Amino acid sequence: MKISKTFMVFALASIGALSAGTGAAQAREQLQIVGSSTVFPFAITVAERFGQTSSFPTPIVEATGSGGGLKLFCAGVGANTPDIANASRRIKNSELETCAANGVTPVEVRIGFDGIVLANSKSGPDFTLSREQIFLALARNIVVEGALVPNPFSRWSEIDPALPDEAIEVLGPPPTSGTRDAFVELVMHQACQEGIEEDLCADIREDGVYVDAGENDNLIVQKLASNSAAVGIFGFSFLDQNADTLRGATVDGSEPTFENIAAGTYPIARSLYFYLKKEHVGTIPGLVEYALAFTAERASGEDGYLGEKGLIPLPEKERQRVIEDINNLTPAQMN
Amino acid sequence: MTDFFDSPANKSSLHTGMEARERLRARYRAEWMFKALGLGAIGVSVGFLLFLFTTIFMQGWPAFTHNFVALPLELNAQTLGDEGVISEESLSGADYDAIVRTAIREQFPEVSGRTAKRTLSGLISPGAPVLLREALLADPERRNAPNAITLPLSDFADLYLKGQISRSTYRTGEGELAIEVSETGVLISGADLAAGLESSGADGKISLSREMPSLLLYAGGGVFKLETLEGNLATARILSPLDAGETTKALDWQVRLIEVPEANRKFSDREIVWTDKLVERQLVQAKFNTLFFTRGASREPEMAGILGAVVGTALTLVVTLGLSFPLGVAAAVYLEEFAPRNRLTALVEVNINNLAAVPSIVFGLLGLAVFLTFFGMPRSAPLVGGMVLALMTLPTIIIASRAALRAVPPSIREAALGIGASKMQVVVHHVLPLAMPGILTGTIIGMAQALGETAPLLMIGMVAFVVDIPGGFTDPATVLPVQIFMWADFPEPAFQQRTSAAIMVLLAFLVVMNALAVVLRKQFERRW
Structure with a gap:
């Protein structure tokens, strides 16, 4: 008999749990934020401080990737859709159309820059590269003497005798990553050779020279430490935090430093954004307050605490304009 | 004995001849090899396990203490x-x-x-x-x-x-130093501060840049960072001022070499001097890191705790157990004891076996489509997480329970039926209690699997940054493996330690859960 009683208790508990769940689905007190894993570390820093210093509960932040986040964000209006989508690129026109079709008006907030760095171990050689050289090292097909051929280079010194005489070995993000998208756009497209079709510029070689190292940038950092000739591609904040073991490659004559990225001289840098749902302003508490906390002087100003986490701030004028946009809830424009 | 084997009659016998002895040796050899291979396999796995545990332990251990001021x-x-x-x-x-x-x-x-x-x-x-x-x-x-x-x-x-930024070596100096502080900088004369250091310039002048190991001079109560060295003269920058006046003569002085160059650390010479001063004033104490066990997630390593994830895991597993155990056992009992053997039950059986092999992410997608989109349940809630994991563990529990029920000897059933028990009484009074140890083993395997799962939770929003400790089944929460994954992804070195510490907590959770199952199993165990 002992068994059957325990059994009944379990069964009752499970039924209870089920019914409790379906009842409590409507109201939501805390902000729900989804999106880019690049913006994620900054978003959670702000979210945590926002929860500590304001009267609002701490927002929930998820790293779903820029595309996945905007898809959830544009799915509709209501408590079971997110209030904010982080993105490491601008919202696409197609996404804006989806948003509009579902009655969602996104308000764009530009928060700063992120540099993509090529770095190697301090025990390895110094790299001074141009974007053209990076393209020649990584493109699947290149033009040699007027003909399109599979990439023949296997050593840096074959591209330019001035480069180190080391085998080309690059660890980088997989195609699903926003960092990869930005790298392709800022390097592979920009430095594409003449004679290669626009679409084919983005093709990165698959003969083992470029290694997909997964979304985890820490893994790349650790692999670089154990392989001094390998070069890694990742976000600036990881170079910043691991300055004791890694050295960033100079690209087009500009070193990957905080100052150079902020000044716009370092060529591989992109803007970071988040989008807030205009329709939720007033219904979900703290939405505009969060956006203002994110763009405030002490967060993303020149000496703000986000700088310590690796975010490169916007110029002061631009930041003021963004704050104005938040206050006016200016809808995002097509580009 | 040798006579026996060597006698002509035995030498050619099928069982005792030379060939037979050779065969026997080969069989013994094969057996010995087989045993050695088995032992080797155990040795290798224990080795791997030990290696894993020591690395995790070594890396995670420092996270359990923290310095407070x-x-x-x-x-x-x-x-x-x-x-x-x-x-x-x-x-x-x-x-x-x-x-x-x-x-x-x-x-x-x-x-x-x-x-x-x-x-x-x-x-x-x-x-x-x-x-x-x-x-x-x-x-x-x-x-x-x-x-x-x-x-x-x-x-x-x-x-x-904790000594994880850089090693330092100290050298106590001899002779008298004169220190002059002026507006342009500090001039130190009297002794060769560079002793033991390779001189780099042709004229014997050394400029210490940020890319070189730092040299700090401790003299007269102040601390100076040496910038250029030339014979018995040196210029420096003040990190901590002299006790008295602008010039002083010091007999007791020390030079400290910090091996990692300042440019390569996130902790500057100035900060090192300040921290040392705080320690000197006895304001700093290393204590057990209670924050790690009492707080939720945080972006600051020193504020980050595991409690939020532990509570989230517990809530999720309660829902999982509460749903999958009764459902799983009931399904198994029906299929094994009551269901007729026909095509329909065969189909159900095949499907249960197939479900057990479905990748867990698929259950996450199902949870997103059914629980979140269709039923409108809250995102990131342990309730939904528990339901998704229950779907995942259900086949495991059903299969294990059926095997356990089948292992109960038919004589038990027949005896009970023979003295007039109904089918229901047979199952509830006799078969189920005897099958319980096996069922519990299956359940614990299923729960352990659920404990380590992150993929299905990704889709329903439990892979999230949640600061507040969840108070109920519908509060946003995250679970231990997700917390470990997120910490492993943060750039700060202190988070790497916390990752290992969190793995230790997860293992402890698993051990407690398994211990509970062993105790329960001992309670129900019966031999026949």
Whole structure:
């Protein structure tokens, strides 16, 4: 008999749990934020401080990737859709159309820059590269003497005798990553050779020279430490935090430093954004307050605490304009 | 004996001849090899396990202690009160940032300049004001003993004190040093400070850049960072001022070499000197890191705790167990004891076996489509997480339970039926109790699987940054493996330690769960 009683208790508990769940689905007190894993570390820093210093509960932040986040964000209006989508690129026109079709008006907030760095171990050689050289090292097909051929280079010194005489070995993000998208756009497209079709510029070689190292940038950092000739591609904040073991490659004559990225001289840098749902302003508490906390002087100003986490701030004028946009809830424009 | 084997009759016999003996040896050899292989396999797996545990343990161990500082905080009616009156409201709204900032700056009144002051405040964790506020709100009387309130140091200061930033070597100097402080800098003369250092310039002049190991001079109560060295002359920068006056002569002095260059550390020479001063003043104490066990997630390593994830895991597993155990056992009992053997039950059986092999992410997609989109249940809630994991563990439990039920000897059933028990009484009174140990084993395997799962939770929003500790089944929450995954992804070195520490907590959770199952199994176990 002992068994059957325990059994009944379990069964009752499970039924209870089920019914409790379906009842409590409507109201939501805390902000729900989804999106880019690049913006994620900054978003959670702000979210945590926002929860500590304001009267609002701490927002929930998820790293779903820029595309996945905007898809959830544009799915509709209501408590079971997110209030904010982080993105490491601008919202696409197609996404804006989806948003509009579902009655969602996104308000764009530009928060700063992120540099993509090529770095190697301090025990390895110094790299001074141009974007053209990076393209020649990584493109699947290149033009040699007027003909399109599979990439023949296997050593840096074959591209330019001035480069180190080391085998080309690059660890980088997989195609699903926003960092990869930005790298392709800022390097592979920009430095594409003449004679290669626009679409084919983005093709990165698959003969083992470029290694997909997964979304985890820490893994790349650790692999670089154990392989001094390998070069890694990742976000600036990881170079910043691991300055004791890694050295960033100079690209087009500009070193990957905080100052150079902020000044716009370092060529591989992109803007970071988040989008807030205009329709939720007033219904979900703290939405505009969060956006203002994110763009405030002490967060993303020149000496703000986000700088310590690796975010490169916007110029002061631009930041003021963004704050104005938040206050006016200016809808995002097509580009 | 030899006579026996060597006798001509035996030499050619099928069982004792030379060939037979050779065969026998080969069989023994094969057996020995087989045993050795088995033992080797165990040895290799134990080796791997030990290696894994030692690395995790070595890396995670430092995270269980943290360095706290007890600053003389100014907690009075002026800083805490509203126009001089302290009330609950004024305690909640006071500017704790300013209180902490002032306290640390009072320790180093000589520090001037905006950047320097900011760096100084950065020695204390950004979470310190929050902790101070919580402490005072919980017990306002603590303001009368301000020195007893300890605040966490920042992650890098903590790493430095644990010896993980750089090694230092000290050399005690001989002879008298003259130190002159002027507006342009500090001039030190009297002894060769560079002794033991390779000279780099042709003229014997050494300029120490940020890319080179740091040389600090401790003399006359002050600390100086050496910049250029030339014979018995040196220029330096003040890191901590002299005890008295602008010039001094010092007989006792020390040169400290910090091996890692300043450019390669996130903790500058200045911060090292300040931290050492705090230790010298006996304000710093290394304590068991209670924050790690009592707080939720945080972006600051020193403030990050595991409690939120532990509670989230417990809530999720309660839902999983509450749904999958009764459902699974009931399904198994019906299929094994009551269901007729026909095509339909065969189909059900095949499908259950197939479900057990479905990748877990698929259950996550199902959860997203059915529980979130169709039923409109809340995102990131342990309730939904538990339901998704229950779907995943259900086949495991059903299969294990059926095997356990089948293992109960038919004689038990026949005997019970023979003395007039109904089918239901047979199952509930006799078969189920005897099958219980096997069922519990299956359940625990299923639950352990659910404990380590992150993929299905990704889709339903439990891979999220949640600061507040969940209080119920519908509060946003995250689980231990997700917490480990997120910490492993953060760039700060202190988070790498916390990752290992969190893995240790997860293993402890698993051990407790398994121990519980063993105890329960012992209770029900019966031999026949």
